[in-house]
Amino acid sequence: MLRTVSKHRLLLRGLAALLPLLALPAMAATPLACGSYKEVDGSARLVIESPTQAIRTYEGQPPVRYQIRQQAQVLHVADLSNGFSDDYTVSADGKRIGSKFADYVLDAPASCRTTPAPAAGSCRADIDTCITSAGTASVQQLTQWCREDLPFACERLITAYQDQARAQQPATLDPDLEEPEVCKPASPQFDEAACKIAAREALGIAMAKAMLGGLTGGAAAPLADAPLNELLQLCRAHPDAGFCGKVADVHWDAGHYAAAGQALQLACKAGGDEHTCRRAEAVTAVPAAALATVTATTLPCGDYQASMGLMSELSFGDQGLVSLGMGSELRARLENGAVHIRHDKGGDFVLKPLRNGGLLGVDQWNRYAVYQRTGGAATCSAPTVYVELPLPQDCPIGSDAQACCDSGKLAGCNAMGHRKALAGDWQAAAPYYLKLCQAGVRAGCENLRSVYENTGDEDLPGKLLALCNRDGKGTHVACDVYATSNWALLGLGMQLQRAAEEIEAEDATDTAPLKTPAKSFRK
Structure with a gap:
């Protein structure tokens, strides 16, 4: 009996000794170390500036900014440049970060910077909800978020202004893709089964046109002066390479060429890639007054050269023919006071003459190209006017x-x-x-x-x-x-394509597993 009591006393004493240990909090995760992290299998870098912000750099690309939040071994990352969120895993020692896409290891530790906490009610205070709702946010809301220095909201603001401008233009639709009468519930010809057939036909036409290069996105509706000025001011106040680059695009499309050059300069200084910086240099090298365009009344004649654009050299000759080198020739024509060059993938290259005799590329292929005359023919014969028939819409979709x-x-x-x-x-x-x-x-x-x-x-x-x-x-x-x-x-x-297909077929034959001939034998 005494032995039993002694055992109970020893057990109680052990439990009493454990109680203080049980009351201690669980060991906290190691905070992520600040500094520069190198990508293990790549050349990107992830710089942790503070416990709440980071930046990713990669040669040839603009920097990407992040808002971060660590919870235990999980690092929640909100991409402020592109508008999405992801989770990373932090190693036990806080010196390695991993995700399903990349792993980073600390190789240049640094002291953490102090960053203020987000203001209550701001986008940054609830960044995930803000990112999710950006697609449906109002112009006023996006403007406020952009002023918080959030590039994804700034870029979405541009899209919102473009949507507004597009809505104010009369709707245009490829006649081949217009909604047929059999698909309109209010039409006497409405027929659900026939509509499904017509829909398949329309899809086939759209895909075939895409294969033939006949589906080209029309030029975006130019923005009015008020939103353009506001966007340029936001770019100046919150310079970001991606955002300012898009601000430059909308200014160029609206004919504000000098302002586009300013936005390109800001994009370059904010970490823009080499192509952006070259564009900025090409445009700003021309005095603002010299960027004024005039109405084209005749086709250019002679040779022109630019440092930017899909076509760096153009040679205008007789009958509107334009030589691009390597035996390629296209035809130029005048349309709406500009020089249009029809290419073989649908759409046109579009150039506007400058007061100084140069040409300005204003289509998406040759945007920011400033062509200067370098010589060539002094006189060219007038272009031929070809007889063309518009395709008649005499067989509605859904017909045989x-x-x-x-x-x-x-x-x-x-x-x-x-x-x-x-x-x-x-x-x-x-x-x-x-x-x-x-x-x-x-x-x-x-x-x-x-x-x-x-x-x-x-x-x-x-x-x-x-x-x-x-x-x-x-x-x-x-x-x-x-x-x-x-x-x-x-x-x-065509010959090269066929040769490649033959080589591919031969390789497939050579690598195919050998089949053992069937044998017939008696045991």
Whole structure:
């Protein structure tokens, strides 16, 4: 009995000794060390400036700013530049950070900076909710968030202003993609089953046009002076490479070329990439007064050169032909007081003449290109005016395209050509596009060129030339397409594509597992 009591006393004493230990709080996670972290399998760096902010740098890209928050071994990261959140894992010693995309290890420790706590009710105070709601936030709310120095909100503000400008313009739609009557509930022709068929047809046309380069995003609606001025002021107050670069774009598109140069300079200083800095240098090297454009009344003549743009050299010659080098020639024309150069992927390159005799690239391909005349021909013959027929909308989506084509309706032939091209049967698409081209529809002639590019059918250039010579005047639109197509280069591209496919097929055969011949034998 005494032994039992002694055992109980010893147990009670042990429990009493453990109570103080149980009352101690759990050991806290090691705080993330401040300093520069190098990416383990890459050249990026993650700089932890304070317990609440960080920045990611990568050569050739603008810096990305983060708002961070550590909870135990989890580092919550809110991307202030692009507007999304992610979680990282912090190592036990606080010197390594990892995610599913990258791992960083501390290699240059530094003292933590002191940063003020976010103001109550601010975007930063509830950054995750703020990021999530940015897509539906009002212009006033986005403006306030931008003033908190949050680049993602600033960029979303630009989009909001563009949406407003677009809403004020009359809606335009590709006639091939307009909603058919069978899909309109208020129409007497409404038919749900027929609408599904029409929808599939429209999708096929859209995909085929994309393959042919016929779907190009129209120019964005230019912003009014008030939002443009506000955006430039925000860029000056809160310079960020990505945001200021987009501010430059909207100013350029609106014809505010000198202001666009200022925004580019700010973007470059804020960590913009080499391309942005080169653009800034090219634009700001021209005096603001010299960036004033005038209405084009004649096509340029001679050679022009720019340090920026998709095309650094242009040579304007007779009949509006523009040489780009390597045997490539395009055709220029005057439209709405600007020089338009039609290219083979849909849309135009657009240039505006400057008072000093230069040219300014204002399309998305040649934005910020300032062309100066370098010599060449002094006089050029006038361009030829080609006879073109707009594609008639004589076969609504949902109709029998083949029947339409057979009855002479060109929209049906166009739809059938797209249908064959989408299926990869370019050779079968050729007769349909040929009918369009014969009628003088430019898209038909250009799509024949796409057929040649995908089949190498040597008869197609000859057919275009025959159409050109048919009336003896040289004004059929086939003449323009034939003259501005680099058939040799297109044919070489087709040969290279076929050679690559043959090599790929041979490699697949060589690497295929060997099959053991079946054997028949008796045991």
